[in-house]
Amino acid sequence: MAVSVATMTVGAAAPLAFAEPAETPPGIEIAITGTLAVVVSELPDAGAPTVLLEAPGGAVLELQGVDPAEVRTGDQFSGVVTVDADLGAALDDLAEQVPDGEPEATSDDPSSTDPGGIDLDSTDPINADSALGQALLAQSMAAELPVEAVSSEVTPAADAPAAAAREQATAGVVPARAHTVDIAIVGQSVGATAYFTDAQVNALVAELSAYWASQSGGAIPQITRSTPIRRIAVGNPCDAKGVWAAAANAFGQPQPFQYYGSGQARHLVTIATPTPGDGCEAGSGLGSVGVGVHTGGLSWNAVAGPDAASIVGHELGHNFGLGHSNLHSCAGNTIVEGIPNGSGVYSNGCLDEEYADYYDIMSGGLSYCADRCYTTDKITALNVAHKSSLGFLNAASLANLSLPSSELSAAHTVTLRAASDTSGLRGIRLVNPQDGGVYFVEFRNGAGLDAGGLYTTPVGGGSGVRVLRLADGNAPSSRVLSPLPAAGGTRNQLLDSGETFTTANRGVSVSIASASASAVTLNVKLNKADSFSSVGDPRLSATTARFGTALTVTPGAASPAATGTTYQWRRNGSAIAGATSASYKPTLGDIGAKLSATVTLTRAGYVPSARTTPETSAVTGPAMQRVSGADRYATAVALSKLGYPDTAPVVYVATGANFPDALAAAPAAATQGGPLLLAATWGLPDPVKDEIRRLKPARIVVVGSSAVVSDTVMAQLKALQKNTVRLAGADRYATAQAIIDDAFPGTVGEGWLATGANFPDALSAAAVAGSRGVPVLLLDGSRPTVDRRTAALLDRLRPAKLAIAGSAGVVSSGIEAALKKSYAVTRQAGADRYTTSQALNATTFANPKVVYLATGTGFADALAGAAIAGTTAGPLYVIPGHCVPGAVVDKIAAWGTTRVVIIGGPSVLSPAVETLTRC
Structure with missing residues (x-):
């Protein structure tokens, strides 16, 4: 049963409301179990409903951090709350009030009701049932300070009776039930409570009983007072929460929400001494608003005498489940x-x-x-x-x-x-x-x-x-x-x-x-004419939208039922061409725009009904960044600037004419923290020289023999940095081993193996290995078993596990079988170079912020890209030049990737790649 609070004033505004929550730092944590009430101030400028928590010991506090729409009066709250941090200064004084020898509270179970003290050095929440906890809650209530829910479990109250259903129009739907009232007269002193006499109270009850009996059609046959009138002195008779707690205690009910809202047709009526100003003048009132006629409730009333029946009767109306008449x-x-x-x-x-x-x-x-x-x-x-x-x-x-x-x-x-x-x-x-x-x-x-x-x-x-x-x-x-x-x-x-x-x-x-x-x-x-008698609003599956994540629109129910439905998705209010189904996946072109859907319902003989959903928030998605240059050398320079905007400790240089000697260099460069630049056969292009000057490396590593990277290039590099070394071997495999020996002189936790006969698998593996700080070993994958050189290298590196990049068609099953005799071996492969790239990346990357795309038909761009991708912990996918595999697009969408780097110009990766057009 949901309950709210309403206010009324006669002849003046009624500013009475619960204190607004102050913006304070996190406070003192208290583990607590209590009863909830949902209250609403019905002043014209009132905000959202408020949740009140009835704490052990009778404190009634505003509870923040719990959605009023998700709870109702009578629900049981169990969890941890914080009281205002300003009460912390009093904590030592409060702790002194805890008797010596009293056991400390435990917070393993926040619902524990075992009272006790508290270790002030402990980080555990204070037990609400402890003397210290109750003192803090009492101080919060006295200061009208809210508490904040840190963690909570809410147990719903029993369902409201069927008699509480709205707009019942048949006889006998509300069974007759007499109501009782407990009446308390409150003031700042006992003498001040004498202003409203017992005779006036009795006359008031009799008048209200007759009124509600007639207006309810006999559903409330009488209202009687079954307890003695209480006259109570309170510090602030205008504080409804405090008055309710004090009055309920006087009637032997320390839990007013739990008792007076439990469906017993019992009401707590408090009549306060009127005070000019502050919403406490004669004619003011505040009452809980239930959903069941026989729920019961609480009211606070400031009356002068003649208007008592109007004020108290109005608040009883709220208790029965009524709002205001507007x-x-x-x-x-x-x-x-x-x-x-x-x-x-x-x-x-x-x-x-x-x-x-x-x-x-x-x-x-x-x-x-x-x-x-x-x-x-x-x-x-x-x-x-x-x-x-x-x-x-x-x-x-x-x-x-x-x-x-x-x-x-x-x-x-x-x-x-x-x-x-x-x-x-x-x-x-x-x-x-x-x-x-x-x-x-x-x-x-x-x-x-x-x-x-x-x-x-x-x-x-x-x-x-x-x-x-x-x-x-x-x-x-x-x-x-x-x-x-x-x-x-x-x-x-x-x-x-x-x-x-x-x-x-x-x-x-x-x-x-x-x-x-x-x-x-x-x-x-x-x-009815020819229009639908009712049409519900269509609903989107989400209020937020992201690139690649499908939205679905559900039509509203129509009466009579529609026989036809059409859809039109809109971007910032304008129709999106071709987007005419019930679902829609936002594209890159939608990023920054707001989406909505118009649903048109049709039926023969009826006017079509078109309704449009509210717009989503602005579509989010990855920023697309193309990195390219006039040629492969300039592209590698552009990647270096992207990955190393300042300086780098090392630069690797490989030939841009062919791939074999450079395949092992990308993970080495990523591990050593530097880019991989390319040299031409005739010498070092000027943009490459300028980039090396900008990077100011302490070391340059040339990959390949003088037949691959000429002595002319070597001399040009030494002129830029004397500490320039060449790593080379008799063939591509020996060169790869030299690179590994230089970059990985010790042992490694794992290693990757790829064929040296082609580049796609090795380059995809290079980005993965670089991000993990491990080498890629090249071997002749066509051999029936592991060659001696590779076996010796593995003996030195002593990896705990190995991963083979590519299918048995590129690295033989015989090699795999031989390796498994000494190592834990897995194979990552797909049907082609593109699905193999996806399989390799799936082993390492989860929710990366950046993704790199390079062509799978040329080595140069992917070679430099693999080094940068390995450094920035982003996957490198090799893709066709005119589209992006659907599985890669789905990963980018699911990961929430914020940036996609396209390596190479439009002649290498077409504009369709920039829009993540699916293959």
């Missing part, structure tokens, strides 16, 4: 009612004026001042919308009119008695066949219970026919609508003769056929 106001004479655009908000400038329907007890209608002030303590009848919401009207009291699904329109003539009458048909409930909206119609004549009500005074609206609606949700407020006036008329809250109340979609119309002092006859029309 006035729906729209400027001018063209708008019938606002279009809801959120709780209590309307998109076309209309608004609900809190309390301003001065026709019934749930308004603020006890006084009104214009040229002069009019005041009354007269309680008027409950409006028909509120009565219907609580199930107080049976079929003989309320006419329910709706349009059968087989009909397009219907006309009714209905005669109503006054709302203040005790029998006969006193209300109409209408269902708009166009949109399912519910309207109520009643007649007020200022007689019977309404005689002397504020609306009958010169400043009141007078007698007549009224049209009302109910807000959605628990404890709904009613709102009275103002029909558009006839030509030359004045708009007011009443439907006058000659006027017709018509909804904007013309689904409902009401006009007066005839009227007398005691009854009115109305003409009611319901029109």
